[in-house]
Amino acid sequence: MTSDDILEKLDEALSGYQEDLDRTRRELSEVETLVRQSNSEVEKLTQRELTVSNRVRDLEVNIERYSKDEIKNFYTTAQEVQMRLQIMRGQLDQVQMRRDVLRNRQGQLAQLVGLLGDLADLLRNAGKPEANAGSEMDTETMVANIIQSQESERLRISLQMHDGPAQSMSNLVLRAEICQRLVDHDIDQARAELNSLKTAINATLQDTRKFIFDLRPMTLDDLGLVPTLRRYANQFNEKGAVEINLMIQNLEQRLPGHYEVTIFRFIQEALNNVVKHSGANQARVMLDVSGNTLQILVEDDGSGFHVSDTLENASARRNMGIASMRQQIEVLLRGEFGIESAIGRGTRVAATIPLP
Structure with a gap:
């Protein structure tokens, strides 16, 4: 060609x-x-x-x-x-x-x-x-x-939609049908079920809004990368599954839009891998600008894994995540990507990005 x-x-x-x-x-x-x-x-x-x-x-x-x-x-x-x-x-x-x-x-x-x-x-x-x-x-x-990066992101979104909002909506439809049947037989029970359904709908609405935030936070456009990362880390800490320690140095200025989106996606994918696969109690996220270069580090105290074995398994979800992170850094931002891990010693993901 x-x-x-x-x-x-x-x-x-x-x-x-x-x-x-x-x-x-x-x-x-x-x-x-x-x-x-x-x-x-x-x-x-x-x-x-x-x-x-x-x-x-x-x-x-x-x-x-x-x-x-x-x-x-x-x-x-x-x-x-x-x-x-x-x-x-x-x-x-x-x-x-x-x-x-x-x-x-x-x-x-x-x-x-x-x-x-x-x-x-x-x-x-x-x-x-x-x-x-x-x-x-x-x-x-x-x-x-x-x-390929686009298709990987679409696959990730479709899996999240299937496991999250789609399942919740299906459950809401079933509960609405129960309410419909109860109206003709037990109006008090129907009212109680409707109140419970209203609570479930509100919970689903909040989950959907969180899904939209994960898809593309509005704060990225309005406030920039740093406030968005702080809010994202706070959400993780509120859940209590993994404690996130976020450290940002020398990054006061806004970056071009596609830089901020890609960097956020990279850190988001890294933290998702920590939650899903590592079994870690703590993770550290560090961003540091030195000269005209941004260094990103995400490391956890989890169980670790054999990097070479995972990369050889092309169908593994973790491998898909690593491939997506590599493309985000090396293809979209012309940077360098690296990952280190060993059984029982946690995982360390690093990226070096030349800034415009």
Whole structure:
């Protein structure tokens, strides 16, 4: 395959992703308008509920002043307002989740469009194919590695969706069917089951929001890498499974967007491996900028493993994680990646990244 063929494929991919990015931006704009409208409606209903509640309290204190019809109308109105408010709050939660998903996708597409554009420019400036055979091969390999990295990330997300939100949603559907059957036979039991279902829905909503944060934290765009890592480490420490000690030195400035996303993904994958495979009690994450180089270190006190045996097993999930981390550092950021481990001596993952 010649450099012209590679460039043509890059341009086709870039055009397709740019169209997808434009569509996502338009849809995000529409959803954000819907969020604002829903927020406004919820605020109006909340104010109306407060007014109606005050009238109901006055009725209860001075019930002798009101006729039966007035009492009935007050309670009917209060129930209708409360029901409408609950429905609108549920709709608001849904559109907010949709907005967060679209924001994540927009960020990912923007990163991919930028990366493909840089690769296309690099290839255009590389000169004649005959004089740059080695460069041509390097570019082709880079494109293949980027595509493989994308597919690995999609596989990781699909597994997480299957094991997390999809399972929870399936359970919620079954419980809703139970509530539906109980309504005709035991209304008190149906109410109790509905309260339990509401609690389960709230828990699933929180898990889904956490999944969205793991997919692409909004704080990455708003505040940057360092605050996002601190929040991520705090989440680990709140769970109590593994204690994370985060140390960041000489990294006061913001980095380009694709650097911050890739570095966060790298540390996220490393910590996920610690939790899933190491059996560690503690892990240390260190970032240190020296000159124009960022050093990253993630080490744990877990059980360790044979690195060579794991890398030879191409289907192992841990191997997939290591391959993803290597591609993130070596392919996307042009850095160096290394991993050391031994049985009973924990694991040490290191990366050296040249900063722009």
